[in-house]
Amino acid sequence: MSLEEQIYIRKSCRKYLDDEIDMNIIHDFMKSAKPLDDDLKYHYEIFEKDEVKVRNRWSAPYYLALFCDKKEISKVNVGFVFQQLSLFLQSHGIGSCWDGLDSVKGKKPVILIAFGKSNEMTREISSFKRKSLDKISDFEDERLRPAQLAPSAINLQPWYFRHADEVFDVYQVRQNVLKRKIVKKWNPIDVGIALAHMYVANEEKFEFYIKSDFDKLDGYIYIGSIKI
Incomplete structure (x- = not known):
């Protein structure tokens, strides 16, 4: 496979x-x-x-x-x-x-x-417990399915994708004080894991870059932008 x-x-x-x-x-x-x-x-x-x-x-x-x-x-x-x-x-x-x-x-x-x-490292897609696509983006987009299925610390899925012309601007969710204390150091890694899934699913077209002029969103930290 x-x-x-x-x-x-x-x-x-x-x-x-x-x-x-x-x-x-x-x-x-x-x-x-x-x-x-x-x-x-x-x-x-x-x-x-x-x-x-x-x-x-x-x-x-x-x-x-x-x-x-x-x-x-x-x-x-x-x-x-x-x-x-x-x-x-x-x-x-x-x-x-x-x-x-x-x-x-x-x-x-x-x-x-x-x-x-291991003999226990795979599962059916129906067993994934993940946020819906419209919760990890500004609107539902099937192209984000690989990111949706990415693993994360305590399954917080701290990534958010915003459509911006032909690219996605990628953000990290700002956690509340309690969650921040537990997972703050791991959240950037989690976002990278989700981006890896987007790359693997779009290897020939994937591009990552950081904009100098990006939209600031309340409750989110801008990480970069991807083109697929």
Whole structure:
């Protein structure tokens, strides 16, 4: 199955097998993963379970620790790049789950991705619990279905698309004080994950750029614009 097809069956995986994985599959894919901007720097390291402080009720045999600077757009880029990897891994029988709770001693990644071989990493599209298309955009648009199905921290889906001529202006929802305290650091990554789905579904046409003159919307933070 193609990476685009994985979008419609993907499930955040929390049950793993202990099978070993040849990490070259990751290193090779990352050579061709597309960033939002070539100037945005990031890197990753791979750890095994015994090297990770696990706070979740579940664990995986392997973890990707993802690193970048503290700029919001850099975190968006991390979500964008590594959701491509997540879909690729799934296409090879390797499940994954974005993991903001666990940590690696002596390291300060922006987030982890748990991963490993699994028999429980897909689902029917009817089981997705997501906002309707008209709740993530100024009006319902089937072209946004890939973004609608993207995973996010506590399933908040903090992205909003506004039609602007031939492009979509992309915004991040400003959370209330309580939610902001819990998920603020992960929301830019979530938006990047949604953008990754839009890229994978529109690989030949996808463009991302940042406008100097964008419309300010109450309750939203402008992230950038995409053309598909």
